[in-house]
Amino acid sequence: MDLSVMFFGADDCDSGAGHAAKYDDILEITRAADSLGFTAVWTPERHFQQVGQVFPSPPVLSAALAAVTNRVAVRAGSVVLPLHHPLRVVEDWSVVDNLSRGRTGISVATGWHSTDFVLAPDRYAGRRQQALADIPLLRRLWAGEAVELPDGTGRPVAVRPQPRPVSPRFPIWLTTSGSPETWTAAGRLRTNVLGATIGQTRQELAEKIRRYRTAYQAAPEQLGTTDRGTVTLMAHTYVGADDAEATRLASGPLRAYLRSYVAQTAANRAGDGRTAALTAEQTDALVEFARQRYLSWGSLLGSPDTCRRSLLDLRDLGCDEVACFVDFGLDRSDILAGLHRLAELRKDLTA
Structure with a gap:
């Protein structure tokens, strides 16, 4: 099983100087992930929210990460594809693929927040x-096929994206927030799948992985795909010197992150309104319930x-890669110390 580093954002900055410091953190943690042998670094696409303020453009940030690393894959987790023209997505990530010499990949998200x-x-x-x-169009464009699209006059013109990528295959994941239908859709499209441990039981996750594997095997061959898809699961991660230290350092940031997620959900105008109607006391109770549940299963x-x-339990479930969500509010020094401890565990996962 592979281990990667996931940035997802728990920012409380309100100034350019604060944001610049966050980018310094990301660069330093990414350099460490590269030197410690992690498989990939993932950056999200987030817009207009307190959570993830520094992540509006995965390809721009990934270009910077590609320039300061040598071997680690540089991936978007995720690209909100309906916000972008597929041709522009391929152009942007072809640039990153050239800068990284073929180390790119993206996870496609459908988007959920109305404000985005x-x-x-x-x-x-x-x-x-x-x-x-x-998704099939992304694969065709990455392979260098010309596609016919309307130009500024409204008439069709054949276009082919430039620059040409280094990698002949575009690794694509499909992001799921937990819907079984999305796991099945990923299998039918023969994409990899990017999910999360949070918000579901072990049994529920096992069933979704089973659905995905079944759909993948039944799907016909498709351009740029492999015989077996990759299941990547995101999990909040801090490997402490002992359990007590990990709980002490992670509990406060985890509560704050979960509370900010509740606030973001409440602001979604397409939601059912129940989250927005919670009182402060009810929100506190929900956050504490989620924290306790997550500490009991699904986190690192x-x-x-x-x-x-x-990690061994997740491997037994059929997980191929864990994307370790590290920037949920810990200090840079704590994150780096945890990554060094985590890197020492990798040999147990490859045995």
Whole structure:
């Protein structure tokens, strides 16, 4: 099983200087991930929210990460595909692929927050169907096929994206927030799948992985795909010197992160309104319930022995890669110390 580093954002900055410091953290942690042998670094696409303020453009940030690393893959987790023209996505990531000498990959997200779609308001209602339909087009464009699209006069013109990427195959994941239908769709499209441990039981996750594997094997061959898909799961991660240290350092940031996620959900106008109606006391209770549940299963928060058992359990479920979500509020020094401890566990996962 592979181990990667996932940036997902827990920012409380309100100034350019604060944001610049966050980018310094990301660069330093990425250099460490590269030298310690982690498989990939993932950066998200986030817009207009407190959570993830420094992540509006994965390809721009990934270009910087590609320039300061030598071997680690540089991936987007995720690209909100309905917000972008597929041709532009391929152009941007072809640049990153050249800078990294073939180390790119993206996970396609359909998008969920209504505010994000001020960038493409006419695509919100059909965002899921549009994202799934555009994945084969991404593969064709990456392979160098010319496609016919209307130009500024409204007449069709054949275009081929430039520059040409280094890698002949575009590794694509499909991001899922937990819907079984999305796991099945990923299998049918023969994409990899990027999910999360949080918000579901071990049994629920095992069933979704089973659905994905079944759909993948039944799907016909498709351009740029492999015989077996990759299941990547995101998990909050801090490997402490012992369980007590991990709980002490991670609990406060984890509560704050979960509370900010509740606030973001409440601001989504397409939601059912229940989250927005919660009182402060109810929000506190929900956050504490989620924290306790997550500490009991699905996170990598604990001693090396605790995290080793969790990783082996995820491997037994059929997980191929864990994307270790590290920037949920810990200091840079703590993140780096945890990554060094985590790197020492890798040999147990490849045995």
